[in-house]
Amino acid sequence: MSNELIISTTQDGCRIALLKDKTLVEFHQEAEGSKFTVGDIYLGTVKKVVPGLNAAFIDVGYDKDAFLHYLDLGPQFSSLQKFTKLVRGKKMNGGRLDKFNLEPDIDKHGKITQQLSKNQLIPVQIVKEPISTKGPRLSCELSLAGRYLVLVPFSNAVSVSKKITSSEERKRLLRLIQSIKPENFGVIIRTVAENKEVAELDRDLRNLVKTWEEGMTRLPVAAPRDKVIGELDKTSSLLRDMLNESFDNVHVDDKKMFEEVRTYIKTIAPDKEKIVKYYAGKAKIFEHYGIEKQIKSAFGQTVSLKGGGYLIIEHTEALHVIDVNSGNKSNREENQETTALSVNVEAAKEIARQLRLRDMGGIIVIDFIDMKNLDNKKLIYKVMKEEMMDDKAKSTVLPLSKFGLMQITRERVRPQMNIVTREVCPTCNGTGKITASILVSDLIEKNIEHLLVKQNEKNLVLALHPYLHAFYTKGLISQRMRWYFKYKTWISLVKDTSMAITEYKFLNKEGEEIQLTN
Template sequence: MSNELVINSTQNGCRIALLKDKSLVEFHFEDNGTQFTVGDVYLGAVKKVVQGLNAAFIDIGYEKDAFLHYLDLGPKVKSLNKFSKLASTKKNAYPKISNFKIEPDIDKFGKISQVLSKNQQILVQIVKEPISSKGPRLSCELSIAGRYMVIVPFSNTVNISKKIGDSEERKRLMRLISSIKPENFGIIIRTVAQGKEVADLDRDLKNLVKIWEDGVKKMKTAKPREKVIGEISRASSMLRDMLNESFDSITTDDKEIYDEVKSYIKTIAPDKEKIVKKYNGKAKIFENFGIEKQLKTLFGQSVSIPGGGYLIIEHTEALHVIDVNSGNKSNAEEDQETTALTVNLQAAKEIARQLRLRDMGGIIVIDFIDMKKPDNKKLLFKKMKEEMQDDRSKFTVLPLSKFGLMQITRQRVRPELNISTLEKCPSCNGTGKISASILVSDQIEQNLEYILQKQNEHNVQIALHPYLHSYFTKGIFSKRVKWFLKYHKWINIIEDSSLGITEFKFLTKTGEEIEIG
């Protein structure tokens, strides 16, 4: 199984595609204008404390105030506020967290007015980007993620990923991390830390502590609404979370991104540095890897399932609905139950891919084809959970209900990605009407005669729809040969599928359009 990351730089940002065995499984667009990314830490100002919601609205510079609930303050918020005040005081040198005395935890069932007041400055981290009409969602339980671990300031606990099942390995990691852990930093050990040497873990820990200390230094001059600690780019964060032995290629067409990714790979996994490549081909990078075509076929309302069948995907404000249909598969199996099971199992794989691809979140309801046998229903439930295992977002899959519906909840921290797959017909420009197509060849011949004889143009080229290209070029005595005999000039005819059947362009040798008249 191969994993490839392809990064395309555009004028507005960069497009990031993750391919698994050449098949697109994740697609991200990193907009240059997007300021508020999950993981960013801001110095916010409390705009409003709402007792009824037990929450506060924080100004971090977004057009709508961000939302901070009491339960998202975290038990150590008093320590955070006290430390922030010390760090922003210009008289003292920046405080060291290792020498800081941790304040008592806040009451789990307390009121937000006991902790925050209007216009108070507070350090907050974005846990959900602005979605739809809502502003960002915030937390005061700060964390900084690295390759092998996550550090949590104002804590002293060490936790290990549940995916590391080997008890001996868990003990080894616990012993190693406890021996190198700085005071007043909690550590969450990530799954990829399994089997790593203490030198790798120590290097990652020092990098994270440095990020924290740089942010603390910045607070001395920081003003409200200013970013204090920034999350790394989307491409680098994907590499941090997913880079493993199966990764065999990272390709980009941009020199800056190439240098950034190579530098980051050198930091987190020096042995993988060679897999970063700079693309220099003539064709566009997404065209070369077949991604553009996949984007057009995978983001429509209707999505085909390999082997027959199709999905209908509907989006509403409250939830997402996916309907599974058998299509031409209905005659391929012996009986209805077998057909339903075959299509449903194929659909489960495609649905898991679609959830990652579109980054769909919230509640997803799937209407699978009805099955009667309980064993088949259990098999489908098991298959769905297996296919979802590679998803980095938190999710819950429920068994099929009595009505044959499956419910999935999936964490959403960014707006859902949606790509328009509808195109305007180039012939009618969306109107549904075109001028009489029988006249187009006469119009081309009249305009050509005017350009050659009245405007005295040389080296004329004509860009045409493929059908018209065939009409003027096919045969021994084609229309183009007759033009040569008539005007003693060879006309170059270019096939252009982006033009409508009634559209044409006259061009110079350099490709500039010739104005007629």
């Protein structure tokens, strides 16, 4: 099984696609300078304490105040408060905790008014990005995630991921980390730390402690709303969390980004540096790897299944509803139960992919095709559970109800990915009335003559939809060949499925779009 990460840089940030056996399983868009990423630590100001909710609203610089519940203060909140006062009062330098006396844990059944008051300054960490009309969700139980470990200040506990099942390995890791961790820092050992050498774990731990100490040097001079410690950008955090032995390639289409990714991988996994490759092809990187087409087919309201069935995905404020339909599959199987089972198994696999791809969270209700056989219902539940195991987000899957419905809850920490797959007609701009589409060839011809004859452009590239590309390149003597005979210069044609069918653009030899005036 091959795993590849494809990174496409844009003017607004970058787009990241994770391919498993050439199939798109995760897609992320990162905007330039995007704020309020999960993991960021801010210096927040208490704006309102609400005893009825046992929570407070905190100003971290977002349009709406962020939400902090009492249970998210964490047991070590008193230690965090004390530490913050000492550091901001210049009575303690840096983030070292070896000489810091921890306070007793707060009462987990206590009241928010006992701990917080209006205008109080506290360090808070983003645990949920702003979603819909809600502001960010916060926690005061601070933690810093590394590749193998998670560092938890103001704690001395060391815990191991439940997915590491070998008792010998669990004992080895516990013994190892307890011997190298600094005082008053807790550590959570991640699944990927299994069978790793002490040098790798020690390097990861040192990097996390360094990040904490650098952040705490900013705390004394930080103004309210300032970011104290920033989480890695989306690319680096994906590499940190997913990079393993099964990763084959990371393809990047930007020189600067290529160097950044290679340097980061060299830091966290020196043996993997060679998997980072710079893409310098003429076609767009997402076009070259077939990702653009997969995005268009995967993000619509209707999603086709290979076997002939299809899904209809509807979104509401409270939940997501997925309807499974057999389509023309019903014509091929011997009976209704076999058809239902076949479509439902395929649908379960595709739904698990869709949840990751769109990052759908909250409550998901799936209406599978009705089945009478109890064993078949159990099989669908088993398939869905197995497919969801690769998902990093926490989820709960319930068995099929007597109405054939399956309920899933999936952790939602950032807004759902929503890609508009329907294209506005470039000619009518959505009015439904267009001039004859055949005239697009006349416009292209007119622009080519203007660019080659009047502007004397060299190495001209024409990017257009695959249908138009075929129109100009097919045939014994193609239209492109006729241009060559007429203008004595070769025009490169590039397919671009992200464009509408009658859309096109000209690029110069530097790959920059040439602005046309028709």
